[in-house]
Amino acid sequence: MYQFISAARLPTIHGEFTIHAFENEHGQEHTLLSVGLPNNDDKKIPLIRLHSECLTGDAFGSLKCDCGAQLNTAMQMIQTHGCGAILYLRQEGRGIGLVNKIRAYALQDQGHDTLQANLLLGLPADARTYEMCEVMLKHLGITQARLLTNNPNKLSYLQELGIDIIERVPLIVGVNGHNADYLTVKGAKMGHFIPANVPFVLESIKS
Template sequence: MTTSDETSVARLASAPVPVGSTLMQLTVFGHVGADGQETEEVVTLRTIAPRRESGTPPIARIHSACFTGDVLGSEKCDCGPQLSAALETIVQSHNGVLVYMLRQEGRGIGLANKIRAYALQAAGHDTISANLALGFPAEGRDFRIAADCLRHLGINRVRLMTNNPEKVGQLATLGIAVEDRVPLGGFRTPFNEAYLEVKDRLMGHLDALGATRPLLGHPLAAPPRGAS
């Protein structure tokens, strides 16, 4: 397992940038090697002079890079709409942060392997079985660096925009208190319907009420509660 020292990141650069008509602070986090070479890991986008009068923690989105969804606008996933909705919410909140994980494409397997998984999905696999067929876990992301970045920004309590209980659990274990979960949804299309069903029912992703259902009949699904 990676140690805390190994996951700790440094601020590489920071500057205000306009996002639409709102000025926000963009910070690049990463590692500096012994040779002085920088490895960029995470970008954060933080509201400037956030409102603190209510004592409410900032709203946060931890978003893994998705070239196909975020850049190309592919409807095979819901990443692009989630990113847009999260950024809009953060800007409107005047107290929020986007944590963009540059090196977590394809739930941690990288872009080339993600496209290999897409090819397997075109042949009949779902998003989970495709990853497993390539020798990867269904969920390979580690959010320790995200927690380190939040602490660098002076944040240890958040309202987290996510449907993924894994993010909530990891952040809590890492000392970032998730005081509220804000769901992100409503982005279903004919192209991502099966993908979202697998995330909801097999990977345990939650709806607006925090409910989920097992994907009965799937070879990886756990038996229903009460079953022997």
Template structure:
């Protein structure tokens, strides 16, 4: 049985231009909300125009200051965000930018986890070593945002099966799960492999043997 959600309402709609370091630019409608259950300042970006009769393409992207803003190659977050914006613009849909740094543990804890990763732990082991969950993200607020936007059925742009599971349990109908590209680099290959091994992300790595644990 789907979880009954408290209603969220739209607070502000404003048009903003987006421009990425590679020169790609697009205009989005940014939407903010009242009544989100976690009290965080999550943001929806409405992009593109979808064809009649098609479900919107939706990406739930968790904030990553190091990857999204500073271009860190320790993760694939920055390239995933850039890819998602263009694909959603082309298909028509919504990017939910969720303030869930470090899979929900926060920026400082994420950097503490990086130090443990440098000492040999993988990204999930490092979180546990800090006494934190492997993945502390909850997508109830995301489902509220979608409901407030009138989105009840969607195509989900994600490699993470937990996102689809949580949304379905929250009453959101997913027509199709669409994988993102693989943005592997020498710096993030171990991180990506851990996502495959621990949480069964659908990432086709070409060199998994190079990655330990």
């Protein structure tokens, strides 16, 4: 079971957040960035982003995915809105871990798509779980949310936790020639909400 450990002020290039640390009995850690919570004096519906750790995208600026762009855009949008949170979940590579993600990258370099690479390694397409979100959301008193996501599974998980999703806010950012196939696969094979016109945009970028 996860529990809240501590919180501190976190000034960033996007503005000031409060960073909250959570840990379970096995020492597994997750963090949460918040603005305007839990004291939501304006009664705004918070913008919420569930963001799984991506070292290559978030820290190194990798163009193979859209993770870094999604994180930075979410931080800016939440600052502009004035009320929201990013649940930063330590489950690298859709839950398969950093080393396995690099192994999957090597297979992608050989021509396999992101889904095929995981399966060739004997790994699930997506091994992420979201049980830790319940403690994190309760910590901030969140019962309603506008969810920043393209992933239908995240909608389902929060609804199962009893969170009233008022709106799904698309987060189509960071599109480039290196992640064109990656985004196409997420839409075509993994059911993500990728607009119908994006594959055409991606093809034009690639060419």
